[in-house]
C-alpha cells in the first residue's frame with residue numbers, strides 16, 4: 001500500500017464539492033427496482049441502464065466517483081468502450097462493491113451479518129488491475145426493542161475492519177458503510193444512540209486492524225426518526241443530531257463522510273445534507289458529502305422506464321439530482337434550484 005496514494009484518492013473524489021454516485025445495486029436489488037416499474041429484468045436492460053448513467057453529459061462536473069457492481073464493471077457501452085474507461089474519460093473515479101450481501105446472523109433473530117471476506121484478497125487484486133480505485137462494503141444494523149445486540153454490532157464492525165485492511169493492502173480506498181436502518185417507529189434519539197454505538201465499535205475495530213484512517217471514506221446513515229415514528233424530526237434537528245453524533249464518534253483524520261440515502265426521498269436527502277453543510281461546514285473536520293443510490297438515481301430510473309426514447313430525459317433527471325446534491329455540499333441547495 002502507498003499511503004499517499006490512498007489519501008489522494010480518498011480526498012480527490014470530493015474535490016470541487018463533488019461526491020459519489022452509488023450505482024452498485026446487486027442484480028437482485030436492481031431487478032427488484034426494474035420489476036417495480038415493469039422494466040425487463042435482463043442483463044441487457046441492466047447494461048443499457050448503466051450505459052445511460054455513465055454517458056450522461058457533464059456528470060463529471062458533479063460526481064467525483066462511481067461505485068460499480070461486479071457485473072457492471074465488466075460491461076461495455078454499445079460501441080464497445082468499457083464502462084470503466086467511459087467513467088475515467090468523464091473524470092469520474094471508478095470503484096466497486098465487494099461485499100457478498102447480508103445474511104442472517106446465527107443465534108440473533110432479526111439481525112444480519114455481511115459476508116464476503118473469503119477470497120477477498122484475490123478479488124481486490126483483480127478489481128485494482130481493472131482500474132478500480134476504491135471499494136465498498138455495507139453492513140446493516142436494524143433497530144428494534146431488543147436490537148441491535150452487541151454480538152451483531154461487533155461481528156459487523158470486525159468484518160468491516162478486516163475488509164478495510166485488505167482494501168488498503170491492495171491499494172484501494174475502503175468505503176466503510178455501517179448502515180443503521182430507518183425502518184421502525186424509533187425516535188431520532190434512539191437512532192443517535194445506536195448510530196454512535198455502532199460507529200464507536202467500527203472505529204475500535206478499524207484501529208485494531210491497523211486501517212489508515214486518512215485513506216478511508218465513511219458511508220453512514222444520517223441520524224433520523226424511524227420511518228414509522230409519529231414525530232418526524234425537522235431539517236435542523238436532523239442536521240444537529242447527525243453532526244453531533246459524528247463529532248463524538250468519527251476521528252478528524254477521516255477525510256469524508258459520504259452519506260447513504262437509505263430510502264429517504266431525493267428531495268429530503270438533498271435538503272438534510274444541505275442543512276448540515278449550511279450550519280456546520282466550516283466547523284467540522286471532514287467533508288460532509290453523499291454517496292446516494294436511490295436518492296440520486298430513482299427519478300432517472302422512473303424517467304427512463306426501460307425505453308431508449310427516454311434516455312435523454314432520464315439523463316437530465318440524473319444530472320439535476322447530481323447538481324442539487326453538489327449544491328447541498330455547499331449549503332446552497334434551495335427550492336428554486338430544486339424547481340429548475
Ligand code: 13P
Nearest residue numbers: 022260261262292293294
Ligand atoms: P441508498 O442511497 O439507496 O441507500 O444506497 C446507498 C448504498 O450504496 C447502499 O449500499
